[in-house]
Each structure stands twice: as C-alpha cells, then as structure tokens.
Amino acid sequence: MPTQPVPSSGRHIRDILRDRERSFSFEFFPPKTAAGADNLWRVITEDLAPLDPAFVSVTYGAGGSTRENTIEIVRRIAAETAITPMAHLTTVLAGREEIRQVIAELAAAGVHNILALRGDPPRDMPDYDRSADEFAYAADLVEFIHAHPAADFCVGVAAFPERHPLATDLDTDVRNFVAKVKAGADFAITQMFFEAHHYWRYRDLADQYGMPAEVPIIPGIMPVTNVSQVQRIAQLSGADFPQWLYDRLVAAGDDPDAVQRAGVEAATELCHELLEGGAPGIHFYTLNKSPATREIHANLNT
Numbered sequence: 521m522p523t524q525p526v527p528s529s530g531r532h533i534r535d536i537l538r539d540r541e542r543s544f545s546f547e548f549f550p551p552k553t554a555a556g557a558d559n560l561w562r563v564i565t566e567d568l569a570p571l572d573p574a575f576v577s578v579t580y581g582a583g584g585s586t587r588e589n590t591i592e593i594v595r596r597i598a599a600e601t602a603i604t605p606m607a608h609l610t611t612v613l614a615g616r617e618e619i620r621q622v623i624a625e626l627a628a629a630g631v632h633n634i635l636a637l638r639g640d641p642p643r644d645m646p647d648y649d650r651s652a653d654e655f656a657y658a659a660d661l662v663e664f665i666h667a668h669p670a671a672d673f674c675v676g677v678a679a680f681p682e683r684h685p686l687a688t689d690l691d692t693d694v695r696n697f698v699a700k701v702k703a704g705a706d707f708a709i710t711q712m713f714f715e716a717h718h719y720w721r722y723r724d725l726a727d728q729y730g731m732p733a734e735v736p737i738i739p740g741i742m743p744v745t746n747v748s749q750v751q752r753i754a755q756l757s758g759a760d761f762p763q764w765l766y767d768r769l770v771a772a773g774d775d776p777d778a779v780q781r782a783g784v785e786a787a788t789e790l791c792h793e794l795l796e797g798g799a800p801g802i803h804f805y806t807l808n809k810s811p812a813t814r815e816i817h818a819n820l821n822t
C-alpha cells in the first residue's frame with residue numbers, strides 16, 4: 521500500500537515552545553542546484569527529522585533572491601513531513617504588494633510561522649538607498665503580517681547579542697529589539713555568537729528594557745566545521761570569533777575530521793552552558809549539513 525504523506529501539524533511555534541522544556545531547531549538555506557536540493561531534502565527528512573526538531577526554518581536570500589525556492593521548500597516540508605516549517609521573510613527591495621503576496625502563498629502552503637526580518641541589500645548593491653523601502657524596520661513587517669487577512673501567523677524576529685552591525689550601541693539596539701517584540705513577535709532567534717556571556721548580557725538588557733516575559737530568545741549557534749568559512753560568516757554578521765576558539769581549532773591541525781571534532785566539542789560546551797543557564801533551546805545554523813548538528817545534539821542528550 522502506498523504510504524500516505526504525513527500532514528504537517530501546522531502548529532504555531534510559540535505553542536510548540538511552550539510545550540517543550542527545551543527546543544532544538546534547524547536552519548537551512550535554499551540550494552542553488554538540483555543536487556543541492558536533493559541533498560537538503562535528505563538532510564531534513566533522513567538525518568535531522570529523527571531528532572524531533574521543534575521546527576525547521578528556511579532562509580530568504582538577500583533581497584528576496586530565493587523567494588520561490590524558499591516558499592517551495594517550506595511548502596514541501598509542510599505537505600510531506602510532520603515537521604513544522606518556518607519561512608524567513610525580508611522586506612528590503614520588496615514593496616507591500618509583493619510581501620502581501622508572499623504571505624498569502626505561505627498561508628496557502630500551510631505554513632503558519634514566519635521569521636520577520638528587514639534583510640540586507642545584496643552585496644553587489646553597496647549604494648542601495650533604504651529610504652525608498654516601503655518597510656523601514658522589521659517591526660513594520662511584524663505588524664503587517666498580523667494584519668494580513670490570509671491566516672493567523674506566529675511571528676519570530678532576529679536578535680543580535682553583540683548588537684546589530686549598523687546599530688550605534690548595544691543599548692539602543694536592545695531598545696529597538698524590545699519595541700520590535702512588542703509589535704507582535706512570539707519569539708526571537710539570535711545571530712550566532714561563540715561565548716555565552718554575550719547572550720546573558722543581551723537577555724538581561726532586554727529584561728531591563730521591558731522584554732515580555734513570555735517571549736523566548738533562542739540562541740542561534742553555528743558549529744565550526746571549517747575555520748575560514750565560519751570566521752568569514754562571523755565577520756559578515758558582526759559576531760566576535762574569539763582567539764581562544766581559533767587557537768583551539770588550529771591546534772587540531774590540517775585534518776578536517778579533527779577540526780570538526782574540535783568544533784563540535786566547543787559548540788557542545790557552549791550549548792551546555794546556555795541550556796544550564798536557562799536558555800529555552802538551541803537553533804542550529806546547519807549550512808545544510810547534518811553531522812556536526814547531530815553530534816552536538818547527541819552530546820547534549822547523553
């Protein structure tokens with residue numbers, strides 16, 4: 521007998537988070553090739569689904585460049601798996617009409633969770649003038665999604681423990697973050713960071729500025745499996761890549777397996793510290809790969 525596709529629960533992430541003592545979730549980006557897409561589908565359904573993720577999320581390429589791909593991947597996850605998908609959505613380079621349309625497509629696809637972001641202009645548009653954007657900040661998108669007639673969405677937002685790269689100072693950035701949450705966010709996911717103190721300081725500041733107690737801030741963690749790659753990503757995102765971590769990875773030598781082992785060990789220690797200290801879960805930046813994430817998950821559950 522042919523197997524029936526398992527319908528997605530289509531649940532709101534805020535309800536899933538409330539039900540779980542701690543959550544593990546995974547982030548992917550839309551691949552550019554058919555082979556990449558096949559690989560991603562295998563990673564999601566065979567490698568990571570057995571870890572029972574609270575949700576998985578799919579990024580939205582700079583300036584909306586992966587719009588169709590992002591929607592297609594979350595649609596497929598919702599239709600063919602029991603995992604709850606979340607689509608990232610950015611407003612840079614997009615007008616209200618386009619965003620309204622994307623929200624309608626997500627609702628029609630059975631996707632009820634959106635990470636609302638302002639986004640960055642593509643790197644080949646360094647002179648892009650944001651003042652022409654119809655949405656000034658992510659908070660405007662949060663409100664826009666809730667006002668959309670298509671569906672009742674659960675909305676997440678981004679948090680930057682080491683402050684957003686364009687923010688003048690951390691305090692101002694955290695105040696803007698709390699205002700964004702109060703515009704209607706149900707949870708937040710942080711930019712990657714490599715030392716727990718960044719997260720505690722951010723969480724404490726957010727509390728100080730009136731963060732609603734029921735809105736979790738989930739740490740986003742990128743396991744280092746390739747030193748130069750993650751160092752470059754960290755630099756682009758404004759995260760501090762500490763010297764001690766660099767030294768520890770370099771000490772692993774030229775053997776990629778030894779580097780990965782050292783990266784997994786360091787990320788496991790960070791996740792342990794965060795969870796022990798009361799973080800609500802871990803969101804893994806997987807870069808569409810599963811081994812490091814699976815190993816860290818196993819380490820945290822033994």
Ligand SMILES: Cc1cc2nc3c(=O)[nH]c(=O)nc-3n(C[C@H](O)[C@H](O)[C@H](O)COP(=O)(O)OP(=O)(O)OC[C@H]3O[C@@H](n4cnc5c(N)ncnc54)[C@H](O)[C@@H]3O)c2cc1C
Nearest residue numbers: 579580608637638639657658678684687693696709710711
């Ligand atoms: C978890 C996560 C996932 C991401 N996924 C993607 C993705 O899929 N695609 C993508 O292109 N990018 C993604 N990004 C990157 C993100 O889009 C960029 O970092 C972007 O520059 C900031 O987005 P934001 O939603 O935080 O913006 P905002 O919340 O709008 O903040 C941007 C800046 O504006 C300031 N600000 C906010 N409100 C105000 C106000 N009222 N007045 C004055 N200043 C204000 C903030 O302090 C900050 O400096 C992601 C980031 C994270 C942390």
